[in-house]
Amino acid sequence: MMSMDRRNALKNIIGITTCAAGATLVPSFANAAEEAWSLTPADLGTLAYAPIDPMKVAKLAYNQDVRNKGCMYQVFHALITALAESESPDAAKFAAIPTAMSVYGSGGIFGQGTICGNNNAAGMFFKLINIKGESASAHLASVSAYYEQTALPLNSAEFLAGVKDDRDTDLTPEVFATKVGEPTIAKSLLCHASLTRWADANDMAIKDKGMRCQLLSASMAYKIAEILNTAYEAGDMSVFPGKTPATTGCSSCHNTASTTVPSVMAGMECDTCHGND
Ligand code: HEC
Ligand code: HEC
Numbered sequence: 001m002m003s004m005d006r007r008n009a010l011k012n013i014i015g016i017t018t019c020a021a022g023a024t025l026v027p028s029f030a031n032a033a034e035e036a037w038s039l040t041p042a043d044l045g046t047l048a049y050a051p052i053d054p055m056k057v058a059k060l061a062y063n064q065d066v067r068n069k070g071c072m073y074q075v076f077h078a079l080i081t082a083l084a085e086s087e088s089p090d091a092a093k094f095a096a097i098p099t100a101m102s103v104y105g106s107g108g109i110f111g112q113g114t115i116c117g118n119n120n121a122a123g124m125f126f127k128l129i130n131i132k133g134e135s136a137s138a139h140l141a142s143v144s145a146y147y148e149q150t151a152l153p154l155n156s157a158e159f160l161a162g163v164k165d166d167r168d169t170d171l172t173p174e175v176f177a178t179k180v181g182e183p184t185i186a187k188s189l190l191c192h193a194s195l196t197r198w199a200d201a202n203d204m205a206i207k208d209k210g211m212r213c214q215l216l217s218a219s220m221a222y223k224i225a226e227i228l229n230t231a232y233e234a235g236d237m238s239v240f241p242g243k244t245p246a247t248t249g250c251s252s253c254h255n256t257a258s259t260t261v262p263s264v265m266a267g268m269e270c271d272t273c274h275g276n277d
Contacts, residue, residue, distance in 0.1 A: 070106025108191025
C-alpha cells in the first residue's frame, strides 16, 4: 500500500510539473519513479531464491572487508550479494537491499550475548525470500538445529582453502588449531552459550574470538546456502539435522495450544536451560 501511495504522490507532483515546466520533463520523472524500488512489508516472502554456490557464499562471508563488520553482517551480506549476482529474476531487488542494516547483530546484539548474529541473519534472510513460490520459513528449523548440534566452525583443509580471502596469508588446519582450537557444539542459539562453551573448551578468552566467530559465520553461510539449494531442488531435507527427540517430546505437551500444561512457544533445545547439560 505504501508504494501505491508513493506512486500516486509522484503522479501528483508530475502533474504539477507538467503545467509549470512543460511536457518534456514528464518521461524522465516517470522513469525515476518506476526504477526506485525499495522494500516494503508487502515484498516480504516474494523475492525469488535461486541456487547459489555454498563455497562462494562462504568466501563472501569471510572476505576481509565483510568479516570485520560482525557475524550477522557476514551471513546476511554474503547471502544477499550472492543472490544479487544469481539467476534470480529478483536479482536487482536483492542488490537494492541495504545489508548494512544487519551490522547491529554482532555479539548477540551489541555484545549482549542474546541471539547469535548467524541465526538472526538467517531469520532476516528467510523472511525475504520464497523458494519456487513457497515460504522458506519451514527450513529455518534446519538452520537452527545445525547451529545447535554441530561442532563448529568447519575446519577441513578444503573448507579453509575455499573461504580464504585472497589477501590472507595462510589458512590451514594448523593455523585454525592455534587461533581457534577445537570446534565446539553450541547446544543453544545464543551468542553467550556458543561463545562461552568454545572459550571454556579451548582455554581461551572471549576477546580471542576473532577467527573463531568469523569462520563460524562462513560455515553457517555455507550451510544455509546448501539447505536452501536442497529445498529448491526438492531434495532430501532429512540429511540436515532437525529438532532433537528430547525437544520434540517436551513440545508434544508444552506447545502454543496447551492450556492444561504451561504453554510454550520455542524451537530451541529445551535441555540447554531446563536439563542438566
Ligand atoms: C506428558 C506431558 C509433558 C511432557 C512430555 C513434558 N512436560 Fe513439562 N510439564 C507438564 C505438566 C503437566 C507440567 C505442570 C506441572 C505442574 O503444574 O505441577 C509441566 C511443568 C513443566 C515445567 C514447570 C516447572 C515445573 O517443574 O513444574 C517445566 C520447566 C517443564 N515442564 C519443562 C519440560 C521439559 C523441558 C520437557 C522435556 C524434557 C517437558 N517439560 C516435558 C507436562 C509435560
Ligand atoms: C534459553 C533458555 C531456555 C530454553 C532453551 C527453554 N527455556 Fe523454558 N524457560 C526458561 C526460563 C528462564 C524460564 C522462566 C523460569 C522461571 O521464571 O522460573 C522458562 C520457563 C519455562 C516454563 C514455565 C516454567 C514455570 O515455572 O511455569 C516451561 C514449561 C518451559 N520453560 C518449557 C520449555 C520448553 C518445553 C522448552 C523447549 C521447547 C524450553 N522451555 C526452552 C529458559 C529456557
